[in-house]
Amino acid sequence: MILDSILMVDPLEGEFTGSLEIEDGKISRISKRERSWSFIVIPGFFDPHVHGSFGADTMDLSKKSLEKMEEFFYAQGVTSFLPTTVSCSLEDMLKALDVVEEYMNGRDVTSVLGVHLEGPYISPEKVGAQNPEYVREPSEKEINAISENDVLRLITMAPEIEGFSEYSKTLMNKGVVISMGHSNAKFEHVKKAYDMGVKRITHFPNALRPLHHREIGITGAGLYFDDIVLELICDGVHLSPQMVKLVYKTKGADRIILITDAISAAGLKDGVYELGGLRVFVENGVARLSNGSLAGSTLTFINAVRNFRKFTGASLKELTRVSSYNAISNLSIENLGRIKEGYIADLVVLDRDLNLIATVKRGEVVYGKIS
């Protein structure tokens, strides 16, 4: 397949025009030429924090649900994602890991790159929309059990909980990335984790101890340390547009990872849904528990990207950083996320207004049409 007369945007090299050739699922040749262009081609989106969509949920513990999610996400430009759990029993965590492993093993090509466990080792004071019934401290037994399966890529834990230092080391030694989240941590807790190499925060600054000028806490620490990367839910609800811009201004596009945190209600009508055993009420697309807590989102990834552009005025190059490259680098995934010869041909085709025209997965058009 050849894409011609396009504007390509690479997260490191920026914008260039010309043509791009795909062979065997990879970018085989890029010809840079000064010329007019009709479409923008950027790396496919990566959503490392997404619970579900279109009625399907990671916690369904079913391959069918993963398949539905994958299909739905193609329509948003997402070519990689981590199905994300919520706080649950050890049994269900292990099942979720097994189901994802089977699903991945059963397919030559898949967007599923592993699992993100959100909880249960989080702060009881910052549960957000997690079910408090399952929130607990980690134990050697549980940590050993969950880290046996290689598909575990990312885990959200609160750095102030008992055992964090010990168990995060165990997990990091197995290649699992730790993200601090659902946390009431003070600055000193975060600094300790940071010094150990923990440099990521989950859906900043939702479900985090807020910034106070005499104890800047985990929210302040996320802004303070240059090289902590922050997940952001850019639906305009979880954070105001001004907050998104302030984070962008303080951290720069290189330290932001867009996520949807979408739940099974995404893509469906307003109504009553379920998340981790809790009832979720979706009104005007905003998902809340009965107590008013935000409960994930119904955001689509393409809209997250468009919102980020609108809120911050970020360049196209910066959009490729926040929509895939930063997440990919953070998880040390190779040969993905660049417009470069030899890289996997996971691509998104956009028009000038950033409308999604087509999604390409391993060289195949899986959504839309390339004329």
Place this chain on the structure above:
Amino acid sequence: MILDSILMVDPLEGEFTGSLEIEDGKISRISKRERSWSFIVIPGFFDPHVHGSFGADTMDLSKKSLEKMEEFFYAQGVTSFLPTTVSCSLEDMLKALDVVEEYMNGRDVTSVLGVHLEGPYISPEKVGAQNPEYVREPSEKEINAISENDVLRLITMAPEIEGFSEYSKTLMNKGVVISMGHSNAKFEHVKKAYDMGVKRITHFPNALRPLHHREIGITGAGLYFDDIVLELICDGVHLSPQMVKLVYKTKGADRIILITDAISAAGLKDGVYELGGLRVFVENGVARLSNGSLAGSTLTFINAVRNFRKFTGASLKELTRVSSYNAISNLSIENLGRIKEGYIADLVVLDRDLNLIATVKRGEVVYGKIS
């Protein structure tokens, strides 16, 4: 007078070595030469927000008190300051302005450059240590009365109060600088004031609506808008060292104005003092009302500068920005705040560890000794 073998630091040109000559109270000649140096010479400090010290208070409404403050401040390197009122009756505000005017007229040389009115047109929800009894909305009568006197240079008002737009215009037309403070303002309130040209915030982020990620408020707005300048109390108590660094990182040294916000207890022992008719308890140098609210500080300016350096790692050039130049520029004062020929010879002499060696006011040594 000639100062030789010194390191000079100018807020615009940075560091250079050589000698500096003073004549008729002005810097008459600077000779730049590569050579070793024993002392650092920088512009004298400017404290635009200080209530009192050593038992004296602006609200004593006495020239004697102003004189005491001036003397005490020389010992801290302060060569310019604005005596600062607290919320009080119109009568007392006018008296304060008159006393300062008389004081200034009665001296050939003085550090007093005008008055800072802190309140009374502030938010009843964010009084801090202001006496709520006097907090009120502005009126045409009051605004006309206070702006008749030219010594009014700076006023702290909450941008969300009734009449702010109208009266801040009146004041700005007379050359008064408006600083937003003691405020519960939402982002939109600040944006409106900002669009009118109000670009300063009083003792950020003390007595301000805190940052929330869905309504970033005046605290968020202070970080959001690049060209809003922020007063900071760098005593390590009003803001944690990490918060100071976060503000420095987000705003840069060009947008920070160090203040002491010191009260009459500064320089005295722990004990019970008074501020605007309220009792203040000073314990270990920290001043609080009986309800625990911080009530100004007992900070000295030289310590504010040293703390800022310690908390942020700022360069000497940046220190001259935050300790005088930014405040001087913000108030549009000319011929002051630079190490440059023709500028007023208000200087501070420091050793390598930033210990205060001497203070020079209009070419005269008013504190310490120059060998």
